[in-house]
Amino acid sequence: MNAEEKSALLAPFAALKGRSFLTLRDYSAAEILALLDLAACLKGLKKKGLPHRLHEGKNVALIFEKTSTRTRCSFEVAAADLGAHPVYLDPKSSQIGKKESIADTARVLGRMFDGIEYRGFGQEIVEELSRYAGVPVWNGLTNEYHPTQILADFLTIREHFGRLKGVTLCYMGDARYNMGNSLMIGCAKMGMHFAAVAPKAYWPDAALRAECAAEAEKSGGSLTFTEDPLYPAKAGAQVVYTDVWVSMGEPEEVWAERIRDLSPYRVTLPLLEGAGEGCVFMHCLPAFHDLKTETGLAIYRKFGIDCMEVTDEAFESGRSIVFDEAENRMHTIKAVMAATL
Numbered sequence: 001m002n003a004e005e006k007s008a009l010l011a012p013f014a015a016l017k018g019r020s021f022l023t024l025r026d027y028s029a030a031e032i033l034a035l036l037d038l039a040a041c042l043k044g045l046k047k048k049g050l051p052h053r054l055h056e057g058k059n060v061a062l063i064f065e066k067t068s069t070r071t072r073c074s075f076e077v078a079a080a081d082l083g084a085h086p087v088y089l090d091p092k093s094s095q096i097g098k099k100e101s102i103a104d105t106a107r108v109l110g111r112m113f114d115g116i117e118y119r120g121f122g123q124e125i126v127e128e129l130s131r132y133a134g135v136p137v138w139n140g141l142t143n144e145y146h147p148t149q150i151l152a153d154f155l156t157i158r159e160h161f162g163r164l165k166g167v168t169l170c171y172m173g174d175a176r177y178n179m180g181n182s183l184m185i186g187c188a189k190m191g192m193h194f195a196a197v198a199p200k201a202y203w204p205d206a207a208l209r210a211e212c213a214a215e216a217e218k219s220g221g222s223l224t225f226t227e228d229p230l231y232p233a234k235a236g237a238q239v240v241y242t243d244v245w246v247s248m249g250e251p252e253e254v255w256a257e258r259i260r261d262l263s264p265y266r267v268t269l270p271l272l273e274g275a276g277e278g279c280v281f282m283h284c285l286p287a288f289h290d291l292k293t294e295t296g297l298a299i300y301r302k303f304g305i306d307c308m309e310v311t312d313e314a315f316e317s318g319r320s321i322v323f324d325e326a327e328n329r330m331h332t333i334k335a336v337m338a339a340t341l
Contacts, residue, residue, distance in 0.1 A: 001045075006054050009041070013339035020130040020137040021336050023123070023145040024182060025211075029189045029219060036155050039328070039335035043155075046081065046331070053083030055341045058114040062088045063096060063129075064140070065120030066249070070285060070329045071140045071148070075117050078334035084114070084341070097125070106132035115341050118142075121249065136340040138333075143247070146178040149284050150186040151332035156325040157239060160280060165191035165220065169239040170232040170275075172265045173309055174202045174258070179243045179284060181208060188215035188223065195224040197231050199261050229264045233274030240275060241282045242267050242309045259303055267310040272319050281310070281320045289315035 001009075012034060024032065045052045060079050064072060072088065079086040089096075096105045102125055109116055110133035118126045119140030130137040139147055158164055171183055175196040181204055187194035194216075196203050203209070203225050213223050224231070232240045242265075245258040272279050288296045288308040300306055314320065 001050070001052050001054075009038075009052075010054060010338065013038070016339045017341070018136055019340050021147060021340060022126055022130060022137065022139045024147045024150060024185045024189065027189075029191075032151070032154070032186070032189060035151060035332065035335050035339060036158060038339060039151065039155050039332040040159075042081075042334050042338065043328075043331040052081060054338050055114070056083035058082075058084040058341055059112070060084050060086050060115040060117065060337070060341075061109050061113040062086050062117045062140075063094065063119065064088065064090050065096070065118075066141065068119060068140070070326055071119055071333075074148075074330040074333045075138075075140065075337075077330050078337055081334060082338055082341075084337070087113070102128040103132045105129070106137075107134075110134040115337060138336060138340075141178060143249075144178055144181060145185075146182045146284070147186075148329065148333050148336065149179070150182045151336070152325055152328040153183070153241075153282060153284075154186060154190065155328045155332050156282070156321060159324070159328075160321060161238060161278075166193070167239060168193040168195070168235055168237045169241055170195040170197050170235065170237040172197045172229075172232070172240060172242045172267055173262050174198065174243070174245055174247075175204050176202055177247055179241075180204050183241065184208070184212050184223065185215070188212035188221055189219060191216075191219035191221045193222045193224070193235075195226060195231060195235060195237070197226055197229060198265055199227055200225075202261070230271070230274070232279070233271060235275070237275045237279055239280055239282055240267055240272055243284055244286070244288060245309055255299065256303070259299075259305065259308070262309070263305075266308070267314050269311065269314045269317055269319075272314055272317070279319060281314055281317070281322065282325055283310060283315070283320075283322045285322060285326055287315060287322070 106129045117138045123142040123144040
């Protein structure tokens with residue numbers, strides 16, 4: 001890719017240069033679609049084996065206070081493909097929040113790196129990094145939001161259905177945290193029909209629900225909150241989505257409560273089949289669908305269940321597009337980095 005081709009590819013993103021990617025609340029539907037288009041283009045180049053080193057010689061810091069497989073690999077491969085050099089900082093490799101404040105860390109790293117990724121705890125941390133760094137900061141996951149995952153989800157949905165607008169997505173399980181929040185925000189902006197299918201205590205925050213309802217009204221989408229575990233079948237959902245029942249950092253003591261409350265909302269193959277022939281299953285991973293993990297085996301020994309949020313039958317079925325979704329983490333993260341560096 002020559003200089004002229006690079007310039008033409010990035011020209012539509014001049015307004016995003018230097019901008020952080022912290023939550024989809026900060027991005028318009030048009031900007032989200034543009035990032036998806038860029039991701040699709042970069043994915044096409046990758047599949048053809050064509051180099052696309054758009055940011056040769058730049059350096060990015062990857063701060064991981066919570067470990068990850070997909071997010072770390074996506075950022076590292078994406079950076080390398082773009083010609084940038086990633087530096088991984090795990091909880092033991094930096095003094096962030098311990099011996100050095102968030103603001104001081106941001107001001108140091110911002111002078112050494114061209115962009116910073118953060119994956120960890122409260123949203124206020126990534127917001128403060130962005131405020132002081134002077135370079136783009138990307139949210140790899142916080143307790144409240146997971147915007148890079150939603151871009152991957154939307155690229156996958158668009159690849160499968162040819163559109164986002166009008167698609168019905170039902171989120172099963174605990175919708176109070178980053179995945180439920182971010183899917184609701186994204187669906188509301190993109191004119192999709194979002195449903196949180198869970199006990200009322202597990203629905204997203206009321207203020208955020210109201211904000212997203214206003215967005216959905218403008219976009220032609222809709223929001224539904226229901227305790228009926230059969231709702232996806234009744235609504236003819238195109239996408240049934242779930243996530244683990246206990247988030248990273250939560251104590252093991254909550255497992256009994258979650259299993260009791262959320263077992264009726266486990267995704268099964270009959271539920272997917274009831275939603276219609278075209279209904280697909282999505283999950284941001286990792287998933288507890290069998291006994292092949294330490295956690296899954298421990299839960300089986302303690303509670304006698306061989307799966308949690310999704311059955312192995314549903315996970316391994318032809319309706320599951322979770323690995324397309326996982327791959328698209330890298331392509332969409334690459335698009336965010338390419339557009340904002």
